[in-house]
Amino acid sequence: MDLRALRYFVETVRHNSFTLAADSLCVTQSTVSKMIRQLEDEVGQPLLLRHGRQLQLTDAGRIVFERGQQALGLMRELTRELGDLTTLARGELTIGLPPMANLLFSPVVKAFRERHPGISLSLKESGGQVIEQQVASGELEIGVTLLPADPALGLAARSFGRFPIHAVGARQAAWAASPAVELAALQAEPLVLLPDDFSLTRQLRGAFRAIGVEPRIVAQSSQWDFLVTMAVAGLGTTFMPAPLLARLRLGSELAARPLADTGIDWNVALIHMPGRYLSHAARAWLQVCEDVLGPPPVG
Structure with a gap:
């Protein structure tokens, strides 16, 4: 699973907005939409449903969001621990x-x-x-x-x-x-x-x-x-x-x-x-x- 796409998805859910997620990630809104579509294609089912300006998680979306936060947290820990090794x-x-x-x-x-x-x-x-x-x-x-x-x-x-x-x-x-x-x-x-x-x-x-x-x-x-x-x-x-x-x-x-x-x-x-x-x-x-x-x- 593409970690970058996972990060874009988690940011979108956290902000409940493609626009705000794009701003926080310093990318365009179309890039965020494209990465989430790729993630949905990989999972094989929709993760987000749009109701006007509101976003709703599907059952699969809730699992990916929860596990995605854990996976991204582990990656941050890994980066931090590797940094600790190099600085002894x-x-x-x-x-x-x-x-x-x-x-x-x-x-x-x-x-x-x-x-x-x-x-x-x-x-x-x-x-x-x-x-x-x-x-x-x-x-x-x-x-x-x-x-x-x-x-x-x-x-x-x-x-x-x-x-x-x-x-x-x-x-x-x-x-x-x-x-x-x-x-x-x-x-x-x-x-x-x-x-x-x-x-x-x-x-x-x-x-x-x-x-x-x-x-x-x-x-x-x-x-x-x-x-x-x-x-x-x-x-x-x-x-x-x-x-x-x-x-x-x-x-x-x-x-x-x-x-x-x-x-x-x-x-x-x-x-x-x-x-x-x-x-x-x-x-x-x-x-x-x-x-x-x-x-x-x-x-």
């Missing part, structure tokens, strides 16, 4: 965020909520590999992972921080006497790691594989504080990025040393699918990340 007065956004990366993005979340209180922001915690898959499939618009991401997924990435990785374990660990730790020195060491769907674990497994070492993993947990607790208890060595290490209270029972191996770091990046539409809310999130964390590094 409303909207929804879900960000895939690995648990260990939340400390880096906490100030971003705070700034985003302050700037865009009308946008409903949800944080979905998963490992980096899971988030990569969800972004690639379209389940998430945007997410956070560690680089390098899975090259087979074809994701676009914007790095916002690159930090060294430290081995963390009990003071009596054999590697604790060294200023930096070689991965090869950990081949017999029990390890407590994040689950396999976390990007840091993927990176560490790849690094061990590159030097021909099979890591001795004795436990895995998605909770970094539990990993540290197991390390304190002497269960094994774990690995922490520098920003997280800075928040730990390293007492006499814990040792932390940077990894000596080059190419192993905590390179945090935002990811999305290139060529896919990004909502106004997602683009606003990227802008807040740049404002709070600084622009992506060059090169």
